Amino acid sequence: MLIVDDGSSDRTAEIAGRTVRDGERPVHFVRLPLNSGIGVTVQTGYLFANSRGGYEYVIQCDADGQHDPADIPHLVAECRRRNLDLCIGSRFLAGDGDGYQSTFSRRLGIRFFVRLIGILSGARVTDPTSGFRCAGPRVWRRFAHRYPEDYPEPESLFWCVRNGLTVGEVPVRMRPRAGGMSSIVYLHTLYYMTKVSLAILVDRLRVKDF
Structure with a gap:
């Protein structure tokens, strides 16, 4: 397990450090010197796995309490069963509606990206903004x-x-959410949808990497 602290100003470093010292299972802790954003934080985890070696799958799990670690074996099992390169934990497949109801603007953005990714690639996904993921070697490397x-x-899903x-x-x-605040709120939603849409459209024009 790896905890990445993105230059937090709260007690994250203190609590994570105590977890590393007192935890029953091996826990690693990386603290970034300043707040760098979600992309750099997640990539730090992938760099850690790549530098140490010996990993089959890498799990991305948010630290705000929205994801249940008990679901991790299901993501790994699905990757193995279907030989997936990437498995996403979707809140829209649970059979009980949306489960936790996120904000209207967030749900609007999710539906938009479902349509955009489907139109551009033909792929059918239900939760493209989910940060709960299991990545196989071809993806995380x-x-x-x-x-x-x-x-x-x-963008990474596309x-x-x-x-x-x-x-x-x-x-x-x-x-x-048990703590923290989403960066996608109010007018930021429009910026978010525009920026990610442009990034996806530009990526669509690139030569394939495989």
Whole structure:
């Protein structure tokens, strides 16, 4: 397990350090010197896995309490069962509606990217903004060297399907955020949708990496 602290100003470093010292299982902790954003933070995890070696899958899990670590074996099992390169934990496949109801603007953005990715690639995904993921070697080794800086989930997902990698989803329950604040709020939603859409459209024009 790896905890990446993105230059936080709260007690994250203190609590994570105590977890590393007192945890029953091996826990590693990396603290970035300043707040660098989600893309750099996630890529730090992939770089860690790539530098140490010996890993089959790399799990991305947010630290705000929305993701249940008990679902991790389901993501790994689906990757193995279907030989997936990337498995996404989707809140929209649980069979009970959306589970935790995120904001209207967030749901609007999710639906938009479902349509955009579907039109440009033919891939059918239900939760392209989910940060709960299991990445196989062909994905995480590439992401260790190149990963989007801002709002990376839809863009990195599109890169996978554009390059012919196998992507799937499993149902998971999303819980209310236990701490922190989403960066996608109010007018930021329009900026988010515009920026990520342009990034996806530009990526669509690139030569395939595989």
